[in-house]
Amino acid sequence: MGGTRWLLIETFGGGEPTVIGLGSAPRKFVPLAQMFRHRETLATLRAAIEATQAALRPLEILSGDGRRRTVTQPLLIDDERMHAVLVWSGPVEEEVPPRDPVGAWYFNLATGQSTRSNDLLDLYGVAPENRARDHAIAGVFTRVITNSDESDALAKVVRSAPGTEHQAVWTVRRDDGALRAAHFSCRMLEEQSAAGKSEVLMRGVTHDIGDAFDISGAPPPVILEHRVLDAAAEEGEFRAIVDLRTLRLLRWMGPPMPEIAWQSLAGEPVPAIHPEDLPAAKTMSRDLAHARTSALLRLRTLDNGWKPVHARAVLMALDQYTTAALVTVREADPRTP
Structure with a gap:
């Protein structure tokens, strides 16, 4: 531990913190004891994580002899929950190096x-006036360019099994147009809501x-699969992946249908059939x-009406065990019964 690099350690819950x-x-959920064999180093690191988790603020901890310092930066999702912590340790006279942008998030x-x-919104380059912290899960995919593991990630969302983990390197399109490589790490946890209801959250x-x-x-x-789907869409058609169990939108494949309420942003109507x-x-x-299916449906619009x-x-x-629906929608002809 030390030198010019920061450690990023997840503290989602559901197990011991990992690097x-x-x-x-990126590192693949590496246990601390596997990366740090020296007993004193390991003890210093664990103490720094615990102290930061208790304080929920950045800390600077001096060693007993005053020659080394350990600096921490928590990644908070709210005022009471830390998702991860950045840790750097080195001689007191050494300048603390710059760190990469990192942000916390969760899916309910x-x-x-x-x-x-807010750290994640900083990473995305979101302007202060556009800082909506809450939105539909499907909104995540309007910003990220996924890799070939997207189907696996969506399958995990559909199954929602506590203990499930996922990591991926996807491309993020910042609001200033810059394309950044981003390493996503997350774990699903079963938790109790404020109302005492059991919920599965993906914390990352x-x-x-x-x-x-x-x-x-x-x-x-x-990527090629998206280009093929976009090319196959007819004029006026829009494609989406939908969870068969909840009938909830997982993501649009291509541009979203105009006028439809789907983002769950503050002040917008709740998406609904x-x-x-x-x-x-x-x-x-x-x-x-058994077969392809079709129907005439009305979807809630941004003006709180209904679009047929x-x-x-x-x-x-999505994977060997999980399916979803690829749904193509187009505006219904009002003359059609």
Whole structure:
């Protein structure tokens, strides 16, 4: 421990803290004792993590002989919860090095909502007037360019099994247009809500590891599968991946349908299928096991009205055990019964 690199250590819960970054190099949930064999170093590191988690603020801790210092920077998702901590240790006379941007976030898989920390909004380059911390999980995919493991990540969201972990290097498009390689690390945890209800949350951090064009693992701006899907879409058609169980939007494939409420931003209507059309939507979902399905549905709009759309769906495999619906929607002709 020490030198010019910061350690990024996750403290999501559900297990002992592990290393997920060394400088700008991602690490795969490495146990502290596996990376640091020296007993005194390990004890110093664990004490720094515990002290930071208790204080929930940056700390500078001097060694007993006053010759070394350990500096910490917590990654908070709110005033009471730390998702990770950055740790640097070195001689007191050594200048603390700059650190990579890192931000915390979580998905509430019971509600389909995503919450972002201010650090993550900094990483994204979001202007102060646009800082919505809460939005639909599907909104995450409007900013990130995923890799070939996207189906695996979506399958984990659909299954929502506590203890599940995921890591990936995806490309983030900042609000200033810069493309950054970002290492995502997360773990699913079963927790009690304030109302005492059991919920599964995916808690994670995003670590900016450099310019996307300099990182070989970062996906290119448009991967082939997305180009093929976009080319196959007819004029006026919009495609989305939908959770078969909850009928909740997982992500748009290509641009979202205009006027539809889907982002769950503050001040916007809650995304919904018209209550009278829910039976038809559930029938579509159920019958997909046997054939392609279609129906006329009404979707809630941004002005709190309802837009009639023709929806047709095909079954898609996210992994060997998990399926979703690829749904194509287009505005319904009002003359069509």
